[in-house]
Amino acid sequence: MGGTAPGTLFEGLVSGVAHPFIGPDHFFFLVVVGMLLAFQRLRHRLLAVCALSGGLLTGVLAAVAGLVLPLADIACVLTLIGIGVAAVSTRDMGPGPLAATAGLAALFHGVAFANAILGAESTPLVAYLSGLSLTAGVLVLGVGVLVSTLATGFDRSFPRQSRRWAGIAALTIGHLMLLQSLAGI
Secondary structure (H helix, E strand, O other), X not given: OOOOOOOOHHHHHHHHHHHHHHOHHHHHHXXXXXXXXXXXXXXXXXXXXXXXXXXXXXXXXXXXXOOOOOOHHHHHHHHHHHHHHHHHOOOOXXXXXXXXXXXXXXXXXXXXXXXXXXXXXXXXXXHHHHHHHHHHHHHHHHHHHHHHHHHHXXXXXXXXXXXXXXXXXXXXXXXXXXXXXXHOO
């Protein structure tokens, strides 16, 4: 959008759909959450996606309403590191804590996402929120379906190993982004 707020319904929708793919911290956060959900029951996946989407929408709306969260970008990176730790852990979080963690972390991502929509009229704002929540939900569920489908041809260690590799990637990217933020690069 060239740094300007979307002015039309279409611009708002496109911005919302694209935004989760723009920042590596946002994208990998969603991918790792999807991998953690890959071997959960469908209702647990849906609960986590609803919590995640609710957190994103709440964060965006809070920022649009004037909430200022200092260091929101660093908080997003820290949530990526946190979900990476959960992924490499030898203990499973369980569906309830995972949904709560994803929803709470998504609040920070929502506040950061709001920068793309600040100053927009209500129509592009609603379109942005729709595109953002739909894309985040589809990405998380899609990663889960893809990983669980791929697992059928592998041995029993595949779920844990794939989750660990995703966690290592999240930790690596998160730490690099944190160093970049702290160095002011």
